[in-house]
Amino acid sequence: MSRKNRVPLADRVAKAAEAALAARHFVSAIDILVGIGWLDSGAVERWRRGQIDCLEEAIQTDPSRISEAMRLFRAWATAGGLSASETVYVDRTPRRQTPRFSRSGNPAIEASYRTHWVSPELSEKKRERLAERASRAPELVVVQPLNTEWICHRCGDTGDLLMMETPGPACLRCVGLDDLEYLPAGDALLTRRAKAKSTRHAVVVRFSRTRRRYERQGLLVEPQSLADAQRDRETP
Known part of the structure; x- marks a missing residue:
């Protein structure tokens, strides 16, 4: 122009x-x-x-x-x-x-x-x-990597999930999220209840090669919160 x-x-x-x-x-x-x-x-x-x-x-x-x-x-x-x-x-x-x-x-x-x-x-x-x-603080995002051979830049370990940091990928133990439990997507009511009860949570995403974007796979929540949400769902 x-x-x-x-x-x-x-x-x-x-x-x-x-x-x-x-x-x-x-x-x-x-x-x-x-x-x-x-x-x-x-x-x-x-x-x-x-x-x-x-x-x-x-x-x-x-x-x-x-x-x-x-x-x-x-x-x-x-x-x-x-x-x-x-x-x-x-x-x-x-x-x-x-x-x-x-x-x-x-x-x-x-x-x-x-x-x-x-x-x-x-x-x-x-x-x-x-x-x-x-x-309001934005949700934490955890990645389910396509490449399973990644290495944590902090400790040299690996795993099924990672969080991206400036130097590179980090494992959940190093970022302090390894105590959370994975809740796959699919049950919207259970997800809402577990998220509401959990004081900490993180969204799990995975990159789609076909759509060229990250897509939500599930949620990491505190184990007790998930157990409470499951009990509430089963209670008449």
Whole structure:
């Protein structure tokens, strides 16, 4: 695209913001960066899994352009009367740490990234529920590998399931999930009950070569929670 025909960044930011607002009643910095094509959603997922040190490493433009886009985003949100709501982000690892957005780690920049802008049309109660859902820790994801010859980068062991970390795959014992029991998909009611009773759980996925995506295979839950859920199902 020639410079003459290039869409101004302000218009691209506004279009991405409007689409996110229409879909979810709030807009985040990540929505903008993905919407304008500077950030891949797959990279966001790897960042949430702790495989990328900071989100800005995955953004495909220079820091000055990122700052400009964020300034335009805040101006758009303020002009539209949206409410600022700082959201807690938690990574998708057993340690449940706060992932870093910026290379600098500057608190003001981190807060800017964490801020969600909420539709003024929502009631106070709906805004509170929206903020609670947005701050909820994402589910842990465990992979059922296609290659059974993988090696844990921490201890050199292997197994039927693994969790991806920045240096490589890790076994469930090393990430502290080896005490959980596998519940295959298929019984939706039992899965819901076991998940609700378990203080810890992880989704088990496997890559489908035909569909070219990870698909859910089941759930890891605490053994007692599964036993309780099975007993409840059998009780008249």
